[in-house]
Amino acid sequence: MTTTDVATVPVAAAAPTVPDAPRRRGRGRLRTVLLGLPVPVLFLVLWHLGRAQEWELPLGLRMGFLPYPADVAAGLVNYVAGTRDDAFSSLLWEDLPASALRVVSGFALATLIAVPLGVLMGRFRTANSLFDPMINLFRPIPATAWVPLVALLIGYGDQASIFLITLSAFFPIVLGTISGARQVPERLLEAARMLGTSGVGTLLRVVLPAAAPAIVNGMRVGLGLAWVILVLSETTGVPTGLGSTIFLARDVVQTDQIVVGMICIAVAGFLSDRLLTLFFRVLFRDRPLIK
Amino acid sequence: MDTQHLAAGRTADVRIAGLSKVYAGGVAAMADVDLTIASGEFVAVVGASGCGKSTLLRILAGFERPSAGVVEVGGTPVTGPGPDRGVVFQDYGLFPWLSVRENVAYGPARKKLPKAEVAAVTDRFIAAVGLTRFAGKYPAQLSGGMQQRVAIARVLANDPSLLLMDEPFGALDALTRADLQTELKRIHVDTRTTVVFVTHSIEEAVYLADRVVVMTGGASHGVPGSVRRIVPVDLADRDVTSPAFNAVKREIAELVHTVPAAA
Numbered sequence: 375m376t377t378t379d380v381a382t383v384p385v386a387a388a389a390p391t392v393p394d395a396p397r398r399r400g401r402g403r404l405r406t407v408l409l410g411l412p413v414p415v416l417f418l419v420l421w422h423l424g425r426a427q428e429w430e431l432p433l434g435l436r437m438g439f440l441p442y443p444a445d446v447a448a449g450l451v452n453y454v455a456g457t458r459d460d461a462f463s464s465l466l467w468e469d470l471p472a473s474a475l476r477v478v479s480g481f482a483l484a485t486l487i488a489v490p491l492g493v494l495m496g497r498f499r500t501a502n503s504l505f506d507p508m509i510n511l512f513r514p515i516p517a518t519a520w521v522p523l524v525a526l527l528i529g530y531g532d533q534a535s536i537f538l539i540t541l542s543a544f545f546p547i548v549l550g551t552i553s554g555a556r557q558v559p560e561r562l563l564e565a566a567r568m569l570g571t572s573g574v575g576t577l578l579r580v581v582l583p584a585a586a587p588a589i590v591n592g593m594r595v596g597l598g599l600a601w602v603i604l605v606l607s608e609t610t611g612v613p614t615g616l617g618s619t620i621f622l623a624r625d626v627v628q629t630d631q632i633v634v635g636m637i638c639i640a641v642a643g644f645l646s647d648r649l650l651t652l653f654f655r656v657l658f659r660d661r662p663l664i665k
Numbered sequence: 666m667d668t669q670h671l672a673a674g675r676t677a678d679v680r681i682a683g684l685s686k687v688y689a690g691g692v693a694a695m696a697d698v699d700l701t702i703a704s705g706e707f708v709a710v711v712g713a714s715g716c717g718k719s720t721l722l723r724i725l726a727g728f729e730r731p732s733a734g735v736v737e738v739g740g741t742p743v744t745g746p747g748p749d750r751g752v753v754f755q756d757y758g759l760f761p762w763l764s765v766r767e768n769v770a771y772g773p774a775r776k777k778l779p780k781a782e783v784a785a786v787t788d789r790f791i792a793a794v795g796l797t798r799f800a801g802k803y804p805a806q807l808s809g810g811m812q813q814r815v816a817i818a819r820v821l822a823n824d825p826s827l828l829l830m831d832e833p834f835g836a837l838d839a840l841t842r843a844d845l846q847t848e849l850k851r852i853h854v855d856t857r858t859t860v861v862f863v864t865h866s867i868e869e870a871v872y873l874a875d876r877v878v879v880m881t882g883g884a885s886h887g888v889p890g891s892v893r894r895i896v897p898v899d900l901a902d903r904d905v906t907s908p909a910f911n912a913v914k915r916e917i918a919e920l921v922h923t924v925p926a927a928a
Contacts, residue, residue, distance in 0.1 A: 564728055565758035569772040569823060570748030583762050661762045662803050 418443050441630035449630035450637065462631050465619060466638060473615040474642065476532065476607065477600045480539025484596060487540075488547035489589060493581055495548070496555025509548065517542045517603050530611030538607040543596035550592020554585025559664070587663050590654050597650055601643035616642065671793050671855040676704045677739030677749070677826035679725065679859065684734035685889070686720050694720045696889035698734070700878060705857040709870035712880030712921060717890025718863045721880075722831050725861060726752045738827050748772055751820025755832040757812045759804040765791065765815050766800040772823035790818040793852070810841035814848075821852070828860045835865060846872060867917050871910060872903050879920040893920055 421443050424431075428438030441449070451457050456464035494501040517538050528534040558581050566580045582589075608617030616639050623631035679702040686695040695717035702708050710718045723729045724736055727746040736743045738750060746752075759768050770787040778786070791800050794814035804812050813833060820828065834842045850873060853860055864870050870877045877896045882888040896917055900909055 561754060561756060561758040562760060564726075564746070564752070565754070565760070566771075567728075567746035568726055568748070568750065568752045569819070570775040575775070580760070583760075586762075658762075662805050663762055 439629065441633060445630040446633045446637070449628075449634045453631070453634050453638070461626070462619065462623070462628075462634075468614050469616045469619050470638070470642065472612070473604055473608070473617065473639075474646075476535050476612075476615065477539060477597075477604055477646070480536045480607075481543050481593075481597050481600045483536070483540045484543035484547055484600075485593060488544050488592075488596075489551050492548045492551025492589070492592075493555045493577055493585070496552040496585070497558075497577065497581060502552075509545070513545045517606055521606065521609065532612055535604075535607040535612055535615075539600045539603050542603040543600045546595035546599060547589070547592040550588045550590075550595070551585060554588025554592075555581050557588070557664075558584040584664050586658070594647055594650060597646055598643060601639060601646065604639065671789075671821070671852060674821070674824050674856040674858050675749070675826040676857050676859050678702060678704045679827065679861070680735065680737040680740075681721075681725075682735040684721070684724065684736060685732045686717070686724065686729065687732040692884050693889035694884055696891055698890075698892055700892060700895075702859060702861065704859055707853055707860045707862065707873060707875045708878060709862045709864055709874035709876075710878045710880060711864060711867055711870045711917065712890070712893075713883065714865075715883035715885040715890070716880040717883055718880050719831055720890070722752075722829050722861060722863050725827070726750055726829050748775070748823045749825055750827045750829055751823055751825035753813070753816050753820060753828070753830040753833045755835045757804070757809075757816045759812055759815055759819070761804050764801055764803055765796055765807070768804070768815055769818045769822050772819060776823075786822050790822040793821070794818045794848070808841070809837050810845060813837065813845060817849070817852070821856070821858075825858060828858050830860065830862045832863055832865060834869065842869075849873065867914050867921065868905060871898055871900075871913050871917065872905060874898055877917055879917055881921070881924075896920070 421437075421440065423429075424437035425440045425442050428436070430436055448457075449462070452460070452464075453462050453466045454464070491501075491505065495505055496502070520538060520541060524534045524537055528537055562580050562584060563576055566576045571579055604615070605617035605620060608615040609621060612618055616635055620632050620635035623629075623635060679700070681698055681700040684695065684698040684700075685693070687693050698717075698721065700708075700721075710721060712718050720729065724731050725738065725743060727743050727750065743750075752758075760771065763771065766787055769791055770783050773783040773786045788797075788800075791797055794817055796811060796814055796818070799807060799811065804815065807815070817833075834845050837845065846869060849860075862870070862873060867877075875898060877898060879893045879896060880890050881893040883890040896913065898913055900907075900913065904910055
């Protein structure tokens, strides 16, 4: 065996795989996209057929009362661009800001309370003993069960709506923060102390960044729940909002508009999660965080 | 190595008298330890696992409270961790979300120094450990040896009067370990900071230290850890292959591995 053989063998073996690798990865992505299509398409086809032939499904689901997918599409266009000139024309641009403001206020309020409380509960046994029973007592109460009480305590309007959103978003954020704060490596706390960090400083400079991934996870779950609770929270008699419009559509038996409202909430929830993720990506830049 | 010389820093003496440590549950880690260290001295502490050498260091750092006895650094009793006593851990303890520069700047920034001064101090100590080119990297992007250099620069940037090192080179490969030993020696010559250096390696202790504290006993031996003897290292040059060096090593090894004769 000569040295040239040794040198050429790996090059020859590597040569075909190098240009092929991105192509194969591209093909994999295409495959993923293509595989994602059949089930939603089938769903739309069955929806259309079921509506046309007025299928009756188990649990008393009468598809004859559904709108056609095409009607929903038309309703969506009207809701966004006002093509039909009815009560719902272009209403999205009033509903979305109103609902988003409620979600953001409730979510921000929940974060402001849950993160400091979670840090304290995760780090100090006394704080944990004080608040843990209350949190576990209140956590299983569904937001729906709060609605009648909130209607009496706060009345109808924005504040009641924000209260319900805050309540629902609070628990996942506080639990995420507690678990993150508990898992901070002891060594990093010692390092901070011996470098001259005060007790409170340690919470801000070590516990908060070390717990950041768990806090972010809790916040994402909390934000998702905030949108889930939005519809319920807008039964409290607020005039505008994605949820209120769904109830308005029910009252005037306009099923296509109900589905349009559902779709808009799903999209808004998805986009707000992307925005939150983007916000943290900008905030942390590419800093390696503790996994 | 593109390292720079450092100016002399602060330094303090250490006085430990009648020090005992009993853990919750009654396990006695250490009893009746007396040790006095002069300003600028380099003292190594060796002993078998569980002899209390790390506990001694953690008490000096202020991470643990003594059960009894006196612990003073620079004449002041130790009541908790503080920037006057820098600790270098075996597992580095760097903040993973901070760059090398930010890790080293951490201590000076806590002292509320002007920004320009923090930057100057940071650059000087990063240069002193030869990591200028890596200042923007994160700890996870560096080798173990480089991470330990960052950890050393980080405590030195705080100008401590006492440097506490807990098996700092124990996790490193032999070559990196030798490099860092040489560098630490140079840093000590420059700064004259008092050093307490805990290690498993007798050779490392004899190579680096002015005096080697040999500890024996420990909870696992049924007796509390204590200082068996303090061996001065009076070697003009620390050639690890010389007969004189090995004679000191042998003397210490015997003290570490044999049981003291019953009194």
